[in-house]
Amino acid sequence: MRLSKYFIPTIKENPSEAHIISHTLMLRSGMIRQSSAGIYVWLPTGLIVMNKIANIVREEQNRAGAIEILMPTIQPAELWQKSGRYDAYGKEMLRITDRSNREMLYGPTNEEMITDLFKNTVKSYKQLPLNLYHIQWKFRDEVRPRFGIMRGREFLMKDNYSFDLDFEGAKESYNKMYVAYLRTFARLGLTAIPVRADAGAIGGDLSHEFQILAETGESTLYYDKDIENFDLADLKADIDDATVAKLRSYYAMEEEKHDADNCSVAPENLKRAKGIEVGHIFYFGKKYSESMGAKITGPDGNEVDVEMGSYGIGVSRLVGALIEANHDENGIVWPEEVAPYKVGIINLRFKDENCSAACDSLYSKLLDHGVEVLYDDRDAGAGTKFADMDLIGLPWQIIIGPKGLDKGAYELKNRRTGERTEHSVKEILEKLG
Numbered sequence: 001m002r003l004s005k006y007f008i009p010t011i012k013e014n015p016s017e018a019h020i021i022s023h024t025l026m027l028r029s030g031m032i033r034q035s036s037a038g039i040y041v042w043l044p045t046g047l048i049v050m051n052k053i054a055n056i057v058r059e060e061q062n063r064a065g066a067i068e069i070l071m072p073t074i075q076p077a078e079l080w081q082k083s084g085r086y087d088a089y090g091k092e093m094l095r096i097t098d099r100s101n102r103e104m105l106y107g108p109t110n111e112e113m114i115t116d117l118f119k120n121t122v123k124s125y126k127q128l129p130l131n132l133y134h135i136q137w138k139f140r141d142e143v144r145p146r147f148g149i150m151r152g153r154e155f156l157m158k159d160n161y162s163f164d165l166d167f168e169g170a171k172e173s174y175n176k177m178y179v180a181y182l183r184t185f186a187r188l189g190l191t192a193i194p195v196r197a198d199a200g201a202i203g204g205d206l207s208h209e210f211q212i213l214a215e216t217g218e219s220t221l222y223y224d225k226d227i228e229n230f231d232l233a234d235l236k237a238d239i240d241d242a243t244v245a246k247l248r249s250y251y252a253m254e255e256e257k258h259d260a261d262n263c264s265v266a267p268e269n270l271k272r273a274k275g276i277e278v279g280h281i282f283y284f285g286k287k288y289s290e291s292m293g294a295k296i297t298g299p300d301g302n303e304v305d306v307e308m309g310s311y312g313i314g315v316s317r318l319v320g321a322l323i324e325a326n327h328d329e330n331g332i333v334w335p336e337e338v339a340p341y342k343v344g345i346i347n348l349r350f351k352d353e354n355c356s357a358a359c360d361s362l363y364s365k366l367l368d369h370g371v372e373v374l375y376d377d378r379d380a381g382a383g384t385k386f387a388d389m390d391l392i393g394l395p396w397q398i399i400i401g402p403k404g405l406d407k408g409a410y411e412l413k414n415r416r417t418g419e420r421t422e423h424s425v426k427e428i429l430e431k432l433g
């Protein structure tokens with residue numbers, strides 16, 4: 001992409017409305033613009049990153065056997081009246097009336113809709129287990145929308161729902177998602193701690209929140225510091241049962257549920273830290289199938305209410321969480337997996353014909369090699385170009401000016417380490433292609 005023909009409206013100063021670094025950097029690097037409180041326009045690079053995250057989430061869901069569908073954002077109130085949540089949900093729900101005076105709502109989550117879909121399509125235990133997901137916008141009229149897209153009112157979520165004949169099956173579905181979540185966050189290079197979200201209740205330990213440690217997080221956790229010996233961000237490969245069992249044996253609990261007097265962790269091992277909730281998995285049994293009449297015929301011919309669980313990932317929140325975990329004083333430092341482009345070319349001397357020709361040529365070669373490249377071909381000063389490229393945060397930069405070209409050298413900069421090395425075109429193509 002040529003920056004001169006693109007759309008990245010960067011901002012020089014720190015916007016006064018932003019109170020955490022990810023919000024500041026998303027605004028400054030031109031990824032988002034606010035439309036109204038907690039509602040954002042996603043600009044090109046913001047959208048690319050969000051889509052890349054969504055794709056990793058999708059791949060891991062598919063790998064775990066979940067099946068993608070797409071449910072609408074607008075739901076009939078009737079479904080929520082059946083489950084009993086229509087009144088209970090309160091002011092966080094955006095309620096809408098259509099032209100025929102029918103009560104509708106903008107979905108904050110989809111348990112009701114999916115239970116209704118299941119009820120109308122699945123009749124027998126033979127069609128189970130079933131796990132359906134979608135990646136769809138949600139609306140929650142949060143009391144305090146803040147921190148940009150981290151706590152938005154409109155936000156993108158991956159949510160899925162498992163259906164099983166019995167508790168054993170439901171537990172298996174839950175465990176599959178537990179592993180899928182570990183893999184998803186590991187692929188994003190994030191250390192997400194699985195935190196017990198429900199101490200007792202029906203599901204035993206079948207409710208976990210996945211929390212990323214960050215000083216700007218809104219939750220406070222207590223956890224056994226031995227969990228840090230697990231390189232959670234490095235769990236991409238095989239996550240076997242032993243690893244899962246070990247992880248689940250560690251204590252990690254939200255502050256509200258932490259009981260200091262009855263905590264099993266030795267005081268010297270107990271750590272308190274702030275976290276960002278990026279995912280939540282949850283077994284809830286027959287709560288919705290009972291109230292909404294989602295029954296299946298079991299092997300003995302009798303009808304039973306189907307066992308369910310739900311699993312959410314904050315896809316748009318992850319964009320912010322990733323920036324909280326990957327930035328320095330000059331801007332964002334994208335991990336390669338989700339970077340909007342892999343490499344940026346900086347043409348230091350736009351008016352120099354040789355220099356521009358060399359940049360143009362390298363740009364086409366990189367494109368031919370399938371490299372995602374952002375080419376700063378603007379008629380702007382070197383200082384502006386350096387600052388913007390650091391701010392946008394692509395993993396690699398190629399800096400091209402007349403001095404280097406005289407020696408046939410192209411400068412390659414690693415955004416994360418700051419290391420600069422000189423290369424021929426051939427070497428650059430080998431390294432990045």
Ligand code: ATP
Nearest residue numbers: 149150151152155157277278279280312313314317
């Ligand atoms: P929170 O405690 O942060 O309000 P929640 O418990 O309401 O989260 P869930 O209903 O479990 O969230 O939703 C699943 C995921 O969606 C969360 O783990 C989070 O990553 C994301 N999420 C929830 N609310 C928001 C929001 N207002 N803005 C952006 N992402 C959100």
Ligand code: MG
Nearest residue numbers: 092140142151
């Ligand atoms: Mg909430």
